[in-house]
Structure formats: structure tokens, C-alpha cells
Amino acid sequence: MKKWSTFLLLLTALSIGNNSNAQSFQKTDLGIKATINSTAIEIQYYNPSTVRVLKSPDGRPFTKESLSVIKTPQKTTFQVKQQGDWVNLKTTALNIALNLKTGAIIYSTVHDEYLLKEKQEGVQFTPFNDAGNNTFTVQQSFELDNDEPIYGLGQQQQGKMSQRNVTLNMVQGNLDDYIPFFQSVKGYGVFWDNYSPTVFTDNPQGTSFKSDVGDGVDYYFMYGGNADGVIARMRELTGQAPLFPLWTFGYWQSKERYKSQDELVEVVKQYRKMGVPLDGIIQDWQYWGSNYLWNAMDFLNAEFPKPEKMVSDVHQMNAHMIISIWNSFGPQTKQYKELDKIGALMNFSTWPQSGSDLWPPRRDYPSGVRVYDPYNPAARDIYWKYLEHMYKLRLDGWWMDSSEPDHLDAKPSDFDNKTYLGSFRKVRNAFPLMTVGGVSTHQRAIDSGKRVFILTRSAFAGQQRYGANTWSGDVTSSWNALMNQISAGLNFSLTGIPYWNADIGGFFLSRFKRKLEDPEYRELYVRWLQFGAFTPMMRSHGADAPREIYQFGQKGNTYYDAIEKYINLRYHLLPYIYSTSWDVTANQSSMMRALVMDFPKDKNALDLNDEFMFGRSLLVSPVTNAMYVKPVPGEKETIQAEDFSEIKSKTTYLPDGTDWYDFWTAEKFSGGQKVSRQTPLDIIPVYVKAGTVMPVGPSVQYAEEKKWDSLEIRVYPGANGKFVLYEDENDNYNYERGVYATVTFTWDDTKKMLTISDRNGSFPGMIGERKFNVVMVTGHTNKVIAYTGKKIVVKF
Template structure:
């Protein structure tokens, strides 16, 4: 059939467009092409990590990522055009680009589907960002209908699986958003954008949409499992350094100690009571009035000799960290210097009034302003005063409050504030990354004798590289809030940031007007502390009432004794905890582990939001409902009273694939079923996975009191097991130079043989000879009160390999 001229012209044009759309070129790290008025570039950062860039045709993209520290690598790959698809294969994955629609799909090397973009899923909408012409950017994906995904930062929603939800991702006090999720299928996706972002998941699609972007940029990574994905994320955005051993002990704080005598007295009281303690924290207003906000000096006369205060804490074998903020009062030296370089932002922040009274007196505005941490000179100024006023007198670490930062009664125009890197809107969510990073980098440059430790209220992708432990913000005390902390911390950890904690007991006590006199609150506090025993930092803190152990009675009182018992348990687990932290640094592991990390094949474990693994051996099942209070009517009044006469229980699911041992009684259970555990006020369900090798440390009053030269080693049979016992100088960065030691412990379950490997490495002060007391836990009944075992087999070890038949 002969075409008429008009149709012939259309056919020629269509053929030209298709051929143009299907052209592509190789680059050093992948390919580049143009499809449907978009430029698409695919870059390989490794065999497992792919960077995708999409731009409107004719636009350029030269962004230097704030989160990503990795660089693209040349990898062995094949590129083959098959019809309208371009298939790029390497040793781990296959990436398929639809040359007609521009949609990208991801597969395993063997061809199993992982993730695909939605056809026509990339959207660029012109946007004026404070006078700069840019775009709203969106990319949509298609997930399997029953696919479990995790991550997206920390949210107070109680959800474990992050499906069927919509999030407005802007950092806040109790919500830390990270535009990253990972799938039970073993892949992860990081949306590298810092502006306010919408995440939505519905039956049709899953998408990220950000307010500001010169282009779309995201990273796809395939790790095979959750640990593998986290390893990819850390290789992309930075490794987590070691914290000092003392950070893993017990920490006491409150809002706030009002004098140096009060603060030093708390440490002294703990020592007198024989209750272990490693640190105390000084909250705000040590600088004086609000016009001097965050002066980073002790200008409050109640702190009459700051150097002596720090020395007094140190002389009691404790450490001290202190509150610092990301804003400054108008009478501070920092404010004046920052104002001169245009590094202060103009929006409402805390505190609003110069008066300390509540509510704020708006007739006397504080004038406090947030600084610009994106500005290198501003970060220099910040550290100059932090070093001069606090680090120089021996403060051990930093409590960076309001690191999101506080943005009160926010208006859209506030985001027009100019920062060193453009509008505040463009870089909004990276604020915590930049301010925490500034402190870390400056301290590391100045000193290697003390490891950086930063407790911070907010985080963004990559923050694990800056020695930061994030807490969940100023949460309100309630049983529901306690329960929500579990899934919040787990999803946060699944984003690759391994250190997280919460205010034990909740920050605000609004629901409990009786404060510590309320028996339900006392029970809540004890249960929260029991949960906190198995978090990367065990820290008691809050407003409205003090939280020191002696506020809950005396020895012999149930609350006091339960608190003391779990603090001691924390210290007995320090060899396990510190070795697990080395596993984080050396092997990209995680301390708080959602069940999907170790039991992805057990579908019953995937959506449990009130259990987790602490390290790879301990299954923790916190009690998150009241059990021992009841309402009593006296005349016309009703009172809540404690009732310990009837012991209550909690049900726990034990994942399939192994045996489980009750930590308290040593009773053994098969996995893949639910079990009931009696939970008096001083017990929560804790189970040890078969194959675990659990080192138990000495009884101490602080973490470094005794060397680990005499350890009980508990072996839980039923599965082969291994554990690497790690030791170093407990502080400083010499471990990065190889100055540390590891001892590999192995259990052969069939042969019933325990092998202690050759010691690898050394460090000053290392015990040359040590005692291991080996206890095979299948025949050792336990005492729930003291967690003691029958004496095991005593082995003297001098660093050379030896095997023992048990």
C-alpha cells in the first residue's frame, strides 16, 4: 500500500523520534541517554549500588551531595539493547532501561524482579525557589502488593512495615525523616534530596516528591538482605566510628540540674548507694538568661567553678556531657560574629521570650536566632566557642539539642532564608547532618585522644559517620508512647544509622499530674528503663519530675530494686555490647535489629512492632502495658494503687529456624511459635538464640572499673555459633590504627566443642593471661533474681588457640 504524503511525513518523524529516543552512549561508570525530553544517566558506584540522575532536556546537574561520600567506580558490566530495552548487567544486578518511556527496572543477576519505576513516573514541575528557577521533582515506583518495606527515619506511629501511608518529611522534634527505605526483598532506595519531601505509598504507586530539585537523584542498592542493604548505605554515606566504652554504661539526666553542687551530688549519691553510673548530663540554662542563650559558657552564678565541677565528676569515675544548641541569643559573642558574615536565619525559634517564665512573655522577645550550619565559616565560629568554653575544661561529649532545628509557627516564606548553599528550603532536612558534622570534624581535627560522642535530637542520611547517637525527642510519657519507641528506633536503625535511644520515662509527664507519686507512672518508668537497658544508650531523662533511682524509693522497694537490677544487667552485658559495637564499625552491623534482619524468611516475624534483637543473640520483648495498678474507690474518691499480688504475663513470638533460651530461667523453646512469660515488675521477656556465645562481664560501678580478664562465657547449644570478643583502650582513635584485639569464639554443636582462637592484635594494658569460665547453658538452671549460673569449666587463656570439649 502506498502512503499518502502526510502519512509518510508522520511516519518519518515518528521513526526519527524513536531512533533518537533509543540512542544511548557509554560513560566511564554506566550509560547516558535521552528519553521523552529527559536526560537519564545511570552510574554504578559498585556492583551493588546504582545512582540514577534524571533531568529535563538541556539542563545541567552538578550537585555535590551532602550525604553521599562514596564515588562511582568502574565495574565490569555488559550493555545490550534488546528491543526497546537497554539491559545493563554486572556481577550482582541487572538494570533495565525502557528506551521509550524512560522507566528503569531492577533485577537480581539471576533475573528475579526487585523494583521498577512507574512508566512516566518522573515528573518535573517548574518552581520558583526564592528567586531561583528550579523544579518540584517526583519519581514513582511500583512495589509488590504484599512487599514489606522499612525505614523512612523515625516516626511516632507504631508502624513496623511502612506501607499504605503518606508522610510530609520535614525534620521535627520527635520525627526524624530520612528519604530511604529498604525492602524484605533485599534492596534499598535512597532519595538524595534535602528539601521538604512527600512520601506516599498506595496501591497504585510509591513515590517521593520534593519541593526543590534541579534534577531527580536517587540510589538503588542491592544487598540481598537487610544487613547487606545497610552495608551498601554505609559504603555510600560513611561508616560508623566507635564510641567510647563509657557511653554504653548508665546515664542520668533531668531538665535540669540548677547548680554544680546539685549535679556533683547526684554522682556522689549513686556512688554511695552502690548503683552503677557512667555519666551525667547538664541540660540548658547553665549560661544564664535567654539573651545569653547557648553562650557555651557557665555564666549562671550557680555554676561557680566549672572546671572544678568537671574534675569532681571525673574524680568519681564518671563522665559529663552538656547541652548545646543550634541557635544563639543576641548578647552572645557567637551571635555577633555570625551576624557579621550573614550566617543567622530569621524565623521563630525556641525560646521566644527573654523571660524564663511560662508561658512566654511576647513583650520581651528573646531575639534568639538559628545559625547557618551550611556555612563553613559559621561552623568554624561554632566550634571556636565550644572549644574555648567547654571542651577546654574537660567536657566529655555534646548533647546537641534542637538539631532539626526548632521552627515555631512555620510560614512558607521562612524557607526563603538564604543559607550558604542556597535557600533554606533547598537544604532544610540536612540541617542536623551539617551541624552535627561540623562539631565532629572540628573535634577530630583537634584531638584524637577522646572519641567524639554527640547525643542529638535529629538526624539525616549519613549522620552515622559523625559519632552521633540520636534520641527520639521530647516525647510525652504514656504506655502508647513507650510502645511506639520500639518501631521508631528499629525503622531508624534500618536506615543505616545504628545508634538511637529515648528519654527513659518520657520527657513530659502531662498525663500524670501526680508525677512520681502516681503508681502507674512509676510502673511505666520501670518498664521504660527495662526497655532502655537494651538500647544503644541507656539514659534516664525528663521534665516535670526528677528521675534518679533514689526518687523511686529505697532498697527493698519494688521500683528501686527493679531499676537497680536492670542497671546491673546492663553492666554485665558490656563485653557483649562493646563487641557488638565493634561489629557495627567493622562489619556494618546494627545493634537494635528489627526481626526482618535475622528472620526475613519467617513471615510471622515481619510486622511485629514490640520485639527486636539487641545484637545478634538477644531477643527483647518489652512490656508496654500496665499490669500492677488498679483503681480503688474510697468513699467518693477513686485512686490508682499498686497491686503486686497477681503476677501477670506477656506473650512473645519466637522466630522460626532456631531454639530459644529464656535468659532468666534457661528454659528452652522451639522457634516458630508464641510463648507466655510471667512478667513481675522486675522481669521482661528476654530470650537467647541458640548458637549464641554470650560473654558476661564483672560486677562494676562504672564501665572501666575492672579489666575483662575473668569472664563467664555462656554457650547456648542447638546450633553452631561464633562470637568475636573485642577490646581496645576504651577511648581514643588508636583502634583505627589496628591497636585493638579480637578473640574469635566458636561452638561446634555436633562435636560439642568450644574453640578459642588465637588472639588477633594487641593494645596497651591488654591482659596477657585471662580466665574464661565456660558454661554450657543446656544444663545450667538460673536464678531470676541475680542472673547467676552454676560454676562452669575454668580455662586459662594466654592468646593461643585452644579447644575444649563440653
């Protein structure tokens, strides 16, 4: 990092010589205030490494209660000193310099390493009439180093890892989840706390946020030292991520849509009959019947006559079920009528636009469906009042579709819709936060015995606190779409929201006219499923063709066997995955990790968009191009046929600073190089970081079928390492009261010694005695250890 001291000393010397022009500032309990060039500026400390910056035109007091930030500013010890036109603030973690002539702010570390600065005259307030309210369009500009990668800003399907040289029109959509937060490789983050349509711009002239509506500028600067530290600061501000139940990390099957309860139950029966693991099934829309009854949250479709039996049948097969709910209501629903009475329905076009199920939709028979106002607490109460009826059926979670929400044929006047908190324009991007938060908060209030689990199509800053897993929307089935999922999920995770997934196989199969008969699609599906095995939720879903494993053949078929292999692998990795999820909750970690998180000093790793860490040990390099199809000669249209005559390969970059092991063969490689790996249909490159201690679970049909009383513990030597095995009751919130247990495995590479710690903690049903089969992957030696909760040292 560049040293800021030399430049700052020069500026100070110049300003001292002209001290008569220096403006004053006021020290407050939380920071400082100043009025500079008719702009009121306040810097508030939330802790030594996080500050809030507020700016507004002088004479226009600016106060705002954040929808995302739940932390309050804390009285923080800081030093303040004026030197000419500069006022310098210093804590144990961060230096801030405010120019009293221009109002620009500079951030640096306590070691005098330059981080970020605002552009001079970088703040702008442009008068704006927001549905009758005189306010402003607000903008703040910054200056970044030319070669400084930044990450985050939510989910964009552009295939870019670093978010430099982009312009993003940040309005929530089906495929794009915008979060106005970015973090830098330097270890700092910026959260722009505004909910209106926003344009983020990064170009040679600067980096800026510009929002349609704001009574002032409101942003947070945080320094964490590295990506994990920045995410920790962001979650301190906006809320911690609760722990999902173990069963959510198993395999999930869905499609658009099961037409009857018999069809849904039969899918679970088929998986159990075939012996293929499954933990969950999802019922998509239209179980309520017609579009005029849209989202009635009731089984009004004649094909679902006994919903209690359907849920019970699924549970009796040791599977879980979640169901689609939306954020809009048909005019014949009870919710619509009750919400309409309190003025909590908005007027703009949303899905479905027709009252008819026919395709294409008949627009001359409008559905009358309207989006509700989740900013209104009374509306959220009504929403839950009807959803609670569904909860009493013992459904296991919610699939909140269209949570952005769908805004079709959008007109500027649509944003003039009144919400409880002002115009829709003012709060538009926070819609998913409010609607997901409403369901989560209500469920948690009535039941602490079952963890909230929400699958949602959109997200906003702070949503991690509500037990929600965001999926990437109705993506098209294509190799390019698969490739783009990787950077989309990674940048989403880098905003501090750790749980993300995608429709395995892509939602729309429009590119493949032969659907499942197309060998290129079958190959794409297998590769997408392999990627999905290393994401926070492994969930197959889509339209146009069913996706159950038996649609791809039977045991012995190349595609079927590859699919089954990765579903089983997912279950073998559950002890690793569940322990990683605990690291997310307890230590503000992330499950999908861009390489910058673990290798920030390796410049070759900072902008790779086709590989990532899954947890802290596994480097995953998905295959994102067709390898085993060829054109059929003589056909008028291009038709592909499968061709497995030659095994193809993929090249993967192994980050520097550590050694790596091929997950499949245990072959060892040095980091800092590209390696080629053969990739038959049932293999994608996966590498294990040296120093890894990895638990491997048993073969099961569902996540809780067997206790972890006999685990394989793989040791990958070459560096010191540690792994914390986490266990609890698998559901409920008792873990928040300390009802869980951990066992720490520590590998000393010099002494070739694995120390298994005393077990820490306890919970009902905990295993008292167990076996660990400790495997040294080099040499394939193993030692079986009886463990009773007391410290054991294993030497190799």
C-alpha cells in the same frame, strides 16, 4: 521473588518488531546516558551493586555535590546490550533494564529475580520558583509488590514497623527524624538524595518521593541481598560508623535540669554512695544564664561559679559529663554578633521565643534568639571556636539539642531564608547532618586521643559517620509512647544509622498529675528503663520530676530494686555490647535489629512492632502496658494504686528457624510459635538464640572499673555459633590503626566443643592471662579455663 525474564522477553520481542522507534543511548565510563521524552537520564555505577540515577529536563544540565554521599562513583565492569526499546546493563551483582521509549527503569538480581521498577511516566518536573531561583518540584514513582514490606524512612512515632500504606510529610521535627531511604524485605534499598521538604507516599497507586525543590531527580538504588547487606551499601555511600568509647555504653542520668553545679555533683555522689553503677551525667540548658545569652557556651549562670571544679569532681568519681549545646544564639552572645556580621543567622521563630524564663512565656518580651547557618563553613568554624573553650574544660561530649532545628509558628516565607547553599527550603532536612558534622569534624581535627561523642535530637542520611547517637525527642510519658519507641528506633536503625535512644520514662509527665507518686508512672518508668537497658544508650531523662533511682525509694522497694537490677544487667552485658559495637564499625552491622534483619523468611516476624534483636543473640520483648495498678474505689478522680497480688504475663513470638532459651531460666523453646512468660515488675521477656556464645562481665560501679580478666562465657547449645570478643584501649582512635585485640569463640554443636581462638592483635594494657568460666546453660555445667592468648578447645 518473581522472575522478571518472562515478562522482559515478551517486551523485548514486541519492541524488536518495532525497532525503528527505538531511541539511542550513550555508554560512559560509569554507565549510560540517554534522552527520553525530553528527559535526560544518567545511570552511574558506584560499585557492582549500587547505582545512582540522575534525571533532569533536557537542556537543563544537572550536577550536584551530595551532602550525604561521600563515596565517588567507581569504574565498574558492566555489560550493556540493546534489545529493541530496552537497554540492559549487567554487573556481577545487579541487572538493570532501561526502557528507551518511556524512560522507566527495572531492577532485578543476576539470578533474574525481580526487585523494583519505576512507574511508566513516573518522573515529574513541575516548575517552581524557590526564593527567586527558577527550579522544579521533583517526583519519582515506583511500583512495589502488593505484599512487600519496606522499612526505614527515619524515626516516626506511629507504632508501625512496615512502612506500607503511609503518607509522610518529611520535614525534620522534635519527634520525627526523616531520612528519605527505605529498604525492602527483598534485600534492596532506595535513597532519595534530596534535602527539601519531601512527601513520601505509599498507596495502591504506587510508591513515590516528591520534593519541593530539585534541579533534577537524584536517587541511589542498592542491592545487598538482605537488610545487613543493604545497610552496608548505604554506609559505603554515606560513611562508616566510628566506635564509641566504652563508657558511653554504661548508665546515664539526666533531668531537665540541674540548677547548680552542686546539685549535679551531688547526684554522682549519691550513686557512688548507694553502690548503683553510673558512667555519665548530663547538664541541660540554662547554665549560661538568661535567654538573651542563649547558648553562650559559657558558664554565666551564678549557680555554676567553678565549672572546672565541677567537671573535675565528676571525673574524680570516675564518671563522665556531657553538656547541652544548641544551634541558635541569643542576641547578647558573642557567637550571635560574629555570625550576624557574616550573614549566617536565619530569621524564623525558634525556641525560646521569650526573653523571660516564666511559664507560659511572655511573647511581648521576645528573646531575639536566631538559628545559625551550619551550611556555611565559616559559621561552623565560629561555632567551634567558642565550643572549643568548653572542650578545654575536659567535658566528655556534647548534647546537641534542637538539632532539627526548632521551627516554631512556621510560615512558607521562612523557607526563603538564604543559606550558604541556597534557600533554607532547598537544604532544610540536612540541617542536623551539617551542624553535627561541624562539631564532630572540628573536634576530631584537634584531638585523636578522645573519641567524638554527640547526643543529638535529629539526624539525616550519613550522620553515622560523625560519632552521633540520636534520641527520639521530647516524648510524652505514656504507655503508647513507650510502645512507639520500639518501631521508631528499629526503623531509624534500618536507614543505616545504628545509634539511637530515648528519654527513659518519657520527657513530659503531663498525663500523671501526681508525678512520681503515681504508681502507674512508677511502673511505666521501670518498664521504660528495662527497654532502655537494651538500646545503644541507656539514659534516663525528663521534665516535671527528677528521675534518679533514689527518687523511687530505697533498696528493698519493689521499684528501686527493679531499676537497680537492670542497671546492673547493663553492666554485666558490656562485653557483649562493646563487641557488638565493634561489629557495627567493622562489619556494618546494627545494634538494634528489627526481626526482618535475622528472619526475613519468617512472614510472621516481618511486621512485629513490640520485639527486636539486641545484637545478634538477644530477643527483647518489652512490656508496654500497665499490669500492676488498679483504680482506688470511692475517689472522685481516677486514682491508681499498686496491686502486685497477681503475677501477669506477656506473649512473645519466637521467630522460626532456630530454638530459643529463656534468658532468666534457660528454659528451651522451639521457634515459630508464641510463648507466654510471667512478667513480674522486675522481669521482661528476653530470649537467647540457640548457638549463642555470650560473654558476661563483672559487677562494677562504672564501665572501666575492672578489667575483663575473669569473664563468664555462656554457651546456648542447639546450633553452631560464633562470637568475637573485642577489646581495645576503650577510648581514642588507635583502633583505626589496628591497635585492638579479638578472641573468637566457636561452638560446634555436633561435637559439643567450644574452640577459643588464638588472640588476634594487641593494645597497650591488654590482659596477658585471664580466666574464662565457660558455662553450659543446659545442665548448668561449667569449666574454668586459664587463657594466655593461645588456642584452647573446651569439650562438653
